[in-house]
């Protein structure tokens with residue numbers, strides 16, 4: 001990469017990080033985001049075993065909740081809807097003890113009972129606030145170049161159904177998995193995000209990455225994704241994802257050096273400019289989870 005090209009790329013990256021910082025700060029204050037946070041707080045998280053049970057019964061389910069939770073969200077379960085069976089723990093409380101869910105009293109587990117959940121598709125009523133996580137169009141050409149790049153870097157890429165709702169992809173060090181049902185542009189965004197995790201948080205950088213919080217790693221991966229996609233002319237939406245990880249504009253500025261270096265390495269690799277590339281090595285696990 002020539003000095004002049006490197007300089008203009010640095011300027012472009014800095015400019016984009018500044019706009020992203022403004023976008024995140026605006027999202028965090030927005031009505032939509034606060035409504036979304038309130039709604040998501042009502043969705044329980046399920047154990048790994050229950051997530052598998054849900055996936056086996058309704059592979060297309062994105063959000064699931066019990067009858068009462070849907071009601072609190074202003075929705076009702078449609079007549080004739082088929083429930084999804086999961087196992088709910090039965091806990092024992094001493095007679096006379098207050099039925100308070102927040103009680104810190106130790107409860108004794110004595111078994112499991114079947115509980116029924118319903119998929120969002122089987123409910124009707126008030127719309128659930130949605131956050132957009134990615135552009136949906138314009139990334140077809142970039143995707144084929146990214147698939148080529150992934151292969152060049154010696155990283156295995158697999159498209160498949162992912163059981164855990166909301167997880168669009170993950171990287172396990174030398175291997176990236178992306179949800180099979182995304183649009184080419186969404187796939188490109190997830191792939192870039194995971195390639196950055198491979199570069200910054202696996203292989204030789206794995207020990208450094210362990211010192212970072214989950215939020216810091218997501219900040220680095222997603223902000224770099226934004227910068228890389230903008231470089232290729234795609235207006236990726238990163239602000240919502242980053243806001244869900246509690247990232248603010250100031251933290252973004254503080255991470256500029258890492259983001260800028262990672263973006264330059266990946267852009268050079270995609271453009272086939274080997275003078276800017278470094279080998280990306282393998283190990284461990286990092287997922288791309290947009291909560292809910």
Ligand SMILES: [Zn+2]
Pocket residue numbers: 193197217218221286287288289
């Ligand atoms: Zn991630």
